[in-house]
Amino acid sequence: MAVLKSERLLLAAFLAAGAGFVLEHHLLEMGQAASLAGAAALVAAIVLASMRVAHHAEVLAAKVGDPYGTMILTLSAVLVEVIILAIMMMGESSPTLVRDTIYSAVMLDINGILGLAALLGGLKHGEQPYNDNSARTYSVMILTAMGISMVVPEFVPAAKWHFYSAFTIGAMIMLYTLFLRMQVGPHSYFFSYSYPRVKSDGVDTAEESGEPVLPSIVILLIGVVVIGALAEIMSGLLTSGLKGTGAPPAIAAIVVAAISASPEIMTAMRAALANRMQAVVNIALGASLSTVILTVPVMEAIALYTGQPFLMAMSPVQTVMVAITLIVAAINLNDGQTNAIEGMTHFVLFATFVMLSAIGL
Secondary structure (H helix, E strand, O other): OHHHHHOHHHHHHHHHHHHHHHHHHHHHHHOHHHHHHHHHHHHHHHHHHHHHHHHHHHHHHHHHOOOHHHHHHHHHHHHHHHHHHHHHHHOOOOOOHHHHHHHHHHHHHHHHHHHHHHHHHHHHHOOEEOOHHHHHHHHHHHHHHHHHHHHHHHHOOHHHHHHHHHHHHHHHHHHHHHHHHHHHOOOHHHHOOOOOOOOOOOOOOHHHHOOOHHHHHHHHHHHHHHHHHHHHHHHHHHHHHHOOOOOOOOHHHHHHHHHHHHHHHHHHHHHHHOOOHHHHHHHHHHHHHHHHHHHHHHHHHHHHHHOOOOOOOOOHHHHHHHHHHHHHHHHHOOOOEEOHHHHHHHHHHHHHHHHHHHOOO
16 A cells, blocks of 8 residues: 555556546547547656656666666666557658657757756756766767768668668667667766765655665556556547647657656756756766667668668758757767756757747758
């Protein structure tokens, strides 16, 4: 009973998933308004589940330390994203869904999460320190991965797509395998920062709360599964609700990206307000890298298996926004300290991304 009481938000999300599974077809038959209302309710349930996932990710992060703690959170989020994309691509979906989702996730992670966290943290604490080795390493990996998988394909002849697709899979696996080995091995100190051992404002660490690790791992995995189930039902309702409305095609991609990032958003905000910017950098940039370098090979493999290529090359507007974002990040994250001004620059870029998406660009 104590566990059920502490996990009541996750339980509510689980019940919402059950209700959504039972009522999905009924809502679809009732029309677009009912479908959109059902999708909104499921998004709210996803937020509830994300709150518990974020809490248990923080417990694990406190126990095992960086980079392992944030790796658990980012890999869980990418798993949710891949599951949702695979399910949506099996139905009627846009050929640009994968590309738009990855692009939206990078904009949300770097400009949205990092920007808002640095802005709020900077207003509260002033300059916030972190290990600048992590920012440089993440940035160059993101640039390389996105360049290979989402810029170069623009110049690959359509008749040769399967050769380049197979190459992309191998390149992403090779990059991530070496990166992961370095991240948890010789260069693990790149992704950690030694903070004074004081009680963190608003962050329940494992040492402070005394929570054991195993239950947190189990509940986190259950939370990811619940979020995936909710998102699968929500995507069907959202697709039906938006059909014929003239809404920008990128809306579905933005929703998928926001869903997968929802646990990360809450964890990053709490870490920034607790003056632990290293966790924010690991979450925001690590999530961006994981999204590109893990989602691309899985979806490219599906394309090769089905014989139906996805449109992976970014549009000119997307390419420009990614370039500006990575240049601004390289300038802002080169000195080991963030501040509110740097946070605002990224948040304005995020607002620009939202505006461009709203007008269909």
